[in-house]
Amino acid sequence: xxxxxxxxxxxLDGELDLGRWQSVMLVELDGPxxxxxxxxxxxx
Numbered sequence: 444x445x446x447x448x449x450x451x452x453x454x455l456d457g458e459l460d461l462g463r464w465q466s467v468m469l470v471e472l473d474g475p476x477x478x479x480x481x482x483x484x485x486x487x
Contacts, residue, residue, distance in 0.1 A: 446470070454484075 452467065453460040459467065469480070 446472075 450467075461467070471478075
């Protein structure tokens with residue numbers, strides 16, 4: 444489990460390249476407040 448403020452996830456053929464038992468979840472641990480989620484795509 445990774446609980447960082449940012450993660451890098453590879454994309455292969457237009458889909459997330461996750462392992463068999465991997466998934467992406469957003470978890471709230473600091474109480475309710477306004478959040479911003481940013482997604483950046485970089486081409487190779």
